[in-house]
Every structure is written in C-alpha cells, then in structure tokens.
Amino acid sequence: xxxxxxxxxxxxxxxxxxxxxxxxxxxxxxxxxxxxxxxxxxxxxxxxxxxxxxxxxxxxxxxxxxxxxxxxxxxxxxxxxxxxxxxxxxxxxxxxxxx
Numbered sequence: 759x760x761x762x763x764x765x766x767x768x769x770x771x772x773x774x775x776x777x778x779x780x781x782x783x784x785x786x787x788x789x790x791x792x793x794x795x796x797x798x799x800x801x802x803x804x805x806x807x808x809x810x811x812x813x814x815x816x817x818x819x820x821x822x823x824x825x826x827x828x829x830x831x832x833x834x835x836x837x838x839x840x841x842x843x844x845x846x847x848x849x850x851x852x853x854x855x856x857x
Contacts, residue, residue: 782850785815791848792823793839800828803854821846823854 782788790811794800800823811818825846827839843851 785811785850786817787819788815788817788849789819789821789847791821791826791843791846791851792854793826793843793851794823794828794854796828800854804852807852807854821848 792800792804792807794804804823808820821843826842
C-alpha cells in the first residue's frame with residue numbers, strides 16, 4: 759500500500775528547513791503568547807486556557823491574542839510574526855484556530 763499525504767494549505771513544507779522547537783520543561787515563570795485566526799470564539803477559549811494553565815503553573819504570564827496579530831490574513835505567511843512574538847518576551851505560543 760502507498761499512502762500520499764498532502765498539506766491542506768496547498769504548499770509543501772520542508773521539515774528540515776522548519777524544525778520543531780524543543781519543548782519547555784516547565785511553564786512556571788514563562789510568558790506565553792496567544793495567536794488566533796479569529797474564526798471562532800477567541801474571547802471565550804483563551805480565558806479558559808489561561809485559567810487552566812495558571813492552576814498548574816502559578817508563575818505563568820500571557821501576552822493576549824489582542825496584543826498580537828490575529829486573523830488568518832494577518833498570521834499566514836507573516837515573516838515578522840516570530841520577531842514580534844520574541845519582542846513581546848514570549849517563551850512559547852499557543853496557536854488557536856477554527857474554521
């Protein structure tokens with residue numbers, strides 16, 4: 759059997775060119791950025807995620823999705839997004855999407 763998988767965006771990604779970042783050991787004292795494509799209930803979902811993470815990691819901080827680019831048109835292929843996330847002091851990002 760041969761299985762061919764296609765990237766749903768229609769573009770091929772080279773996994774060697776875009777390697778996964780190493781996972782953080784702990785989120786205490788870390789700043790987490792929130793990025794949303796704004797297609798469904800970011801205002802309801804992110805507060806729930808924040809509270810759940812605060813319960814587990816009391817020292818965690820957040821940069822709200824309202825402070826970072828949001829909307830599919832602003833985050834897709836945005837080459838400045840990584841620099842902006844770093845400038846805001848984020849150690850990691852939660853990317854929320856719906857469609």
